[in-house]
Amino acid sequence: MNDQRQHHRLSARDLTLGYDESRAAVVEGLNLDIPDGEVTVIVGPNACGKSTTLRAMGRLLKPRGGAVLLDGQELSRVPTRRIAQTLGLLPQSPVAPEAITVTDLVSRGRQPHQRWWQQWSEADERAVTGAMALTDVTALADRPVDALSGGQRQRVWIAMALAQDTDLLLLDEPTTFLDIAHQVEVLNLVRQLERTVVTVLHDLNQAARYADYLVAMKAGRIVAAGRPDDVVTAELVHEVFGLEAIVIPDPVTGSPLVVPGAPVPGPRSAGTSHMRKAPIT
């Protein structure tokens, strides 16, 4: 795992990103190598540029400067269809067309492998059935997507991205809007995938639990990157999030667990006295 000559099919070189020419860059001079076959998680406070970086790596955003490299080639010079055969991306809040059924949506993930005259092959069938089984949406096959719950819907979208059958998969905050049980379900699914995954997560503890490689960003720069065990420290949490916290081993996994300081006593603190007894050490 700690092989020095580890391969990186996807990387960012001197990446400068922004949405509006007149405004300041969101990300500046960012360099990042995504380790192959592992789960990379990008974390950071709101508006630190983590989603922006992910979007640029999935050619949804054109870099203002620098480049994203896929297999050594500048992303902007590779035909978008060819990118789609290697690199899949699930955006933050995808919108399903009205009344589309689950299988219909998942099967549209096969687009980059199909031609006008080859609309359905055995490979298509296998990829779609496999993706639906893996995400546990097979039973929902005929249901309209807009009638599903948030958790089910997210699994359907992930199934669509999986059906695309790419070696690399980017997921932009796949757990947002999900309750804790569904969050864990999605993250477990991500860990089972036998492919390179890059995902943006909000929750630092989940990131520490599920990442092979953790990237912490702040104000458009990478503050730290590495194994969660090496990277997640009280100092880092303070530096990145400006939060006082202690880091203890997770009682279940042993991965670093960030515990923020005690809540500020409120006007009704007499009723919540147990909170005051836990000063940060």
Next chain:
Amino acid sequence: MTVTTPPPSGTAQSPAGYAVARGRSASFLVHRRAAVVACLLLIGLAGACLAALCLGESTVAPEQAVRVVFGLSSTDEFVVGTLRLPRLTVGLLVGAALGVAGALIQTVARNPLASPDVIGVTHGASALTVGALTYGVGSATVLPYWSVGGGLLAAGLVYLFAWRGGLHAVRFVLIGIGFAVALRSLTQLFITKADFQVAQQAAVWMTGSLNGRGYQEAEPLAWALLLLLPAVLWAARAQRTVVLDDDTATALGVRLGPVRLALATLGVLLAALATGAAGPVDFVALLAPQIARRLTRTAQIPLLCSALAGALITVLADVPARVLFSPTELPVGVVTAAIGAPYLLWLIVNTRSGGRA
């Protein structure tokens, strides 16, 4: 991609709701419900065509009408073959073209209101055509070019004015309606400038009429539609990803900008060609795609069913247009407007501000 284990059935199944049509190295997905709806619409259309041939100032027996269509000798050859059949042909082609045009533009704009007969495309086509008639530069052979030019010009202007670093659906529709009104006034201006005979010709044309239309309008339109058919087949496939949100479609390797532009241009061309042949037959392009989509329950607007629904509406509307105040014939556009206008109002009242199709 290598095949490791063949699936148990030996051949690929299809996604739920679809059937796969398979050739030697080709395979096509066919939406089952859409196929059934298309068959039903086709049967309905055949019935409507028969009614259009039989009903009128003089009633013709159905079997005589069928004989004429198949080139057999008949006592009603003049009424059916010379008077009604050419007019019916124009109606079918115009309706089908408008149905597909509406479907494409509504898809690209993601808004059922953004139909070529609402956002000024057909009005642009009319304005230039009437202008050409007025100033004597529009002979029958070049008129279609004027309407296509007018349609493209109007679409381009609406796009230009609606673009603010992005295209907001509601702003797009409102600017389109504004242009439609302005272009209609321009057309009126041309009519008042024209001499009496041209003015009367233009006024009838303006309401969208199959009155006196025949093979000289049908033939160029049929050729144009035949030429555009490959593009329409491509469009039917392209729609599958264009209906997804922008990010998802891009992630699937779709070059969204060029694809959208191509779909919209195709829609504008079809609408303008239809307008060139019969004048602005209002609301067919607005209604047909929505009827088709509601019947098929597909995720994207089905093009074949839109074409059939468009043809059906136009042919059906032309029957009362001819019969109701016989011997005076109403323009078909008056009848389609009577059906379409209430639907347009309903749509506007029920549109959420997001304006999703």
